[in-house]
Every structure is written in structure tokens, then in C-alpha cells.
Amino acid sequence: ELKVEQNPLFLSMQEGKNYTIYCNYSTTSDRLYWYRQDPGKSLESLFVLLSNGAVKQEGRLMASLDTKARLSTLHITAAVHDLSATYFCAVGDRGSTLGRLYFGRGTQLTVWP
Amino acid sequence: DGGITQSPKYLFRKEGQNVTLSCEQNLNHDAMYWYRQDPGQGLRLIYYSQIVNDFQKGDIAEGYSVSREKKESFPLTVTSAQKNPTAFYLCASSIQGFNTEAFFGQGTRLTVV
DSSP states (O other): OOOEEEEOSEEEEETTOOEEEEEEESSOOSOEEEEEEOTTOOEEEEEEEOSTTOEEEETTEEEEEETTTTEEEEEEOSOOGGGOEEEEEEEEOTTOOSOOEEEOOOEEEEEEO | OOOEEEEOSEEEEOTTOOEEEEEEEOSOOSEEEEEEEOTTOOEEEEEEEEETTEEEEOSSOTTEEEOOSBTTBOOEEEOTTOSOOOEEEEEEEEOSSTTOOOEEOOOEEEEEO
């Protein structure tokens, strides 16, 4: 079974600072996703990474994928309060046409003034 | 608007009762999924279905049942055999294909009273 580990699980950071969330997974995969979840809400898709070396950016968030190291990172630049949420990475089975995902435990991000 | 609709948003169950969570999609997706989320945890797969009248157990299927009589609908029944059903339940759907992406409903919060 594919295992996904995220760290840190809790992140408290000051506005304006930078930080990186890490996502490691146990077996080869060619699909990695980052989601945001606000309290009591569903998952919002942030990034879809489908190839080694893929890098995507949206606003203050940038995600990258290294399939050889089985590692993805979500980098936060100059954090603002609105980024406070829980961030999940999820990985799909390599070579599978099925959309089932294996999730990390999530990183609860709190940005304070 | 295309999307996934889950109902109800909140559900309360007495001990020993079966309850059914609804999930409907109008995205014309073949595959549908049910995930369970507990506080501080990632999502775990309960059941999934790739085509009508066919479904498979996920990682935590005990105490749950599903049906897939129509392409648009994938209801989840939480039976009395599920000893700890209080959780947030998310339904998702996807097309069949490599690098497919799953889309999530808004979730149902089930509480045992």
C-alpha cells in the first residue's frame, strides 16, 4: 500500500515569512496533488503534478515534484493570514487509470500577524 | 453547473441505526469514491466504483455498504456494525484514464448521538 507522509503536521508562521511543507511517498507514482481544506469544508484542488521536475505556482504558493526522490514540496512565500488552512498532499497509483488517492495527514497552517 | 452534490450536510445517528449518505454527480464521470476523514487525519478510502453495478472495497470498508445502480449516484450506508461512525465523509468522482483528477463534494458530517 502506498504510504504518504507530510511534515510538519502543524505550522505556525508569521505573516511575511517563507516556509516549505514536505510530502514523501513510499512507492513510485506519477501523479501528485495538493489540496487546501478550510475548517468544516471540502477539499479545494491547488496543484496537479504529473511529471518529474514539474513546478507549478499560484500566487504565494509553489509546488514541485521529484519522482526519483519520491518527494513533493509546497513552498509558501511571504505568508498572509488568508493562507491559514490545512494542506494535504495526495498520491495516485502509478499506471492506474483509477482516480483513487492516498492522502497524507495534512499540515495545519496558521499565519499570524 | 456541473458538480458533485452530497446530502445531507449534517446527519445525526442514534446507536444501532443505519443511515444513508447521498452522493450525486452530473459530471458524467465513470468512477466514484467515498472517503472518511477523522480529525487530524488524512482521507481514507471506504469504497469505490468504476462502473455501474460494480464496486470494490477500499481500505476501511467494514461497517459500510454502497450501491451503484446509476452512473450519477453512489450512496453510502453506514450500518450499525460501524462502531465509530462519527466523522466527515467526502464523496468524489473522476473520469477513467491516466493522470485523471478526482473532484470532491462538499461533505457530510455524521455524528452519533
